[in-house]
Amino acid sequence: MSALTELYNEQIKEHEKKPRNFGKLETANRVAEGRNPVCGDHFTVYLQYEDDVIKDIRFEGEGCAISKASASMMTRSVKGKNKADAEQLFSEFHQMVLGELDEETTPNQLGYLKVFAGVRNFPVRVKCASLSWHTMHAALEGEETTSTEDFGPDIASSQISA
C-alpha cells in the first residue's frame, strides 16, 4: 500500500462522500465555527452538551476529503462521551496524526480513528485532519470561533528541520 492509498483509504473516502451527523443541530447549546484561512476550509460543530455529556453532535461546512471525513468520524467517536474522555481522544488523535503516538504499540482509545494514521506521512495535512477536533474542543470550552492559526505550527518537533 502506498502512502497515498493509506491516506485516501476506503473508510476516509466513504465518510467524505457520506458524512455522518451532517447538518445543523436544533437542540445545540454549544456552537463553534472553525476555519483554516490558508485553504478556506470551514466547519461548524454543534453540541448538545448537558450534565458533562455530549448528548448529541452534528457538523456542517466544507473542506477537503481529509477534513470532511475527519469531522464525520469525530462526531461519531465523541457522541455520548464526557468532556474529559472527548479531550483525551482528541489528544490521542492529534498525537497519532503528528506521528508522536504509535497507535499499534501504545494503549489508546482510538479504535476506528486509526484510519487517519496515514496523515502522519503528509505533515501539511495535519491541520485538515485536526480542524474539526479543534472546533469541537472550542465548542466544549464555550468559544464561538477558532482558527488553524491559533493551533500553533501543528508539526511534530522531529519534523522541524535545521
Add this chain to the structure above:
Amino acid sequence: MTMAEMLALGMSKNEQPIETSWDVERVRADFPVLRQTVNGKPLVYLDNAASSQVPQVVIDRGSRYLQEEHSNIHRGVHYLSQRATSAYDGAREKVRRFINARESKECIFVRGCTEGINLVMHGYGRKFVGEGDEIIISEMEHHSNIVPWQMLCEEKGARLRVIPMDDAGELLLDEYDALLNERTKLVAVMHISNSLGTINPLKEIISRAHKMGVPVLIDGAQGAPHLKVDVQDLDCDFYIMSGHKMFAPTGSGVVYGKAEWLERMNPFMGGGDMIRTVTFEKTTYAGLPNKFEAGTPAIAAQIGLGAAIDYLEGLDREEAHRYEQELLRYATEKLSAIESVRLIGTAREKASVLAFVIEGVHPHDVGTILDYEGVAIRAGHHCAQPVMQHFKVPATSRASFAFYNTKEEVDIFVRAVEQVVEVLG
C-alpha cells in the same frame, strides 16, 4: 489560416501549436533547484506564479555580495560600504532599464508587491484621498490590491468601487467606464491575474483613467515575469513588482512611480536613510528614492534582483513568451480532455497560468496527490477569495508555467491529474 478564418471556424488562436525555437534544456540547466527528486520522482515545478525559481547566476551574485561586499549602504565611507552601495544602486539602474523608467530614482526598492502597494496606499492614498472619494479596483484582484485600499477607505470615509468581470475572467470595460467619475482618486488593477491568467488591457484601462485625470497603479507581480514592461509606453503612474516571482530572491521588489507623484507623496516608513535633517522639533525628508527606503534594506536580495534582470535580458524574451504560450496551449488541450475537469479562467489573452477544478474533488486533495507524484502546484484560494466567489468554488488548483518547464512535465502533470480522478473522482 488567418485569425479571422480561425475565429469563423470557432477556433481560438490558442488551439494551433505555436512554433518556437526555444532551447528549454539549455535554460533548465541554469536552475539548480530543478535537478532534484521528490518522493523518488523528478521534481515538476508548476508553482511559478507563487514563486519562480532562481538561476545559478543570481545565487552566485547574492553569495558574492555576502562573501566579499557585505556591509551597510549609503552611510559608510569605507571600502566595503562603497562596494555594497554601488552594487545596490547599480541594481536600481538595472531595474530602470528593464522597465524603461525615465530615471532610476523613480524605482523604489521594497520587499515585494504587498509592501509596494501599501507604500502607495500610505504615501499617495492617505495624502490625496478624502471623504466621499472613490478608488476603483477590479473583481480579479489579489488580496494585496484589495485590503490596503479597504483599510484606506475605512479610515477616510472613501468608497471602494469594483470593475466586474465575465465568466471567462475578462474585465467588463463598459462597467469600468461607468465607474470612473470626478470623485475617482485612483485606479488600481493587476497586469496579469494570478488566479485566472487573464492579461488585462492595460493601455485601455490607463488611457480611460487619464482622460478623467485619475492616476493608475498596476500590480505587476505576474506581469513582469511574463511580459516586457515599458512603463513610459504604458504611461502608468505606478507599477509594482515582486522579485521572487521574477527569478530573484524573496525580499526584493520595486515600486515604480512617476517622479511627479513620488515627490508629492508622504513618506512610507520613518527611520534612518529617509531623512535630510532630524531635530526633536522637525524632520525634513531625503529626496527620491531614499525618502521611501527607511532602514537598512534587503541589500543581498535587491542585488540578486539586479542579477535576475541581467539574466532575463540575456534571454530572447519574445521567444520565451511564445514558448510559454505554447506550453499553456498544450496543457490546456490535454487537461480539457479529462471529463471531470473544469477550467477556471478562459480569457482570450492569457499568461501561462492554468487554474481548474475537478468535479467532486477538493483542490487540497489534488495538491497532495500531485505532490506525491513530484508535481508542485498551488491549491487554495490564491489570495483572491472574490474570484472564488465569482466562480462559486471554494478553491481551485493552479498550474503555472515558466520558460524552464517542458511538455514532458505537462504530460506528467496531466497523468497525475488523471490519477486524482481515479483515486478520488
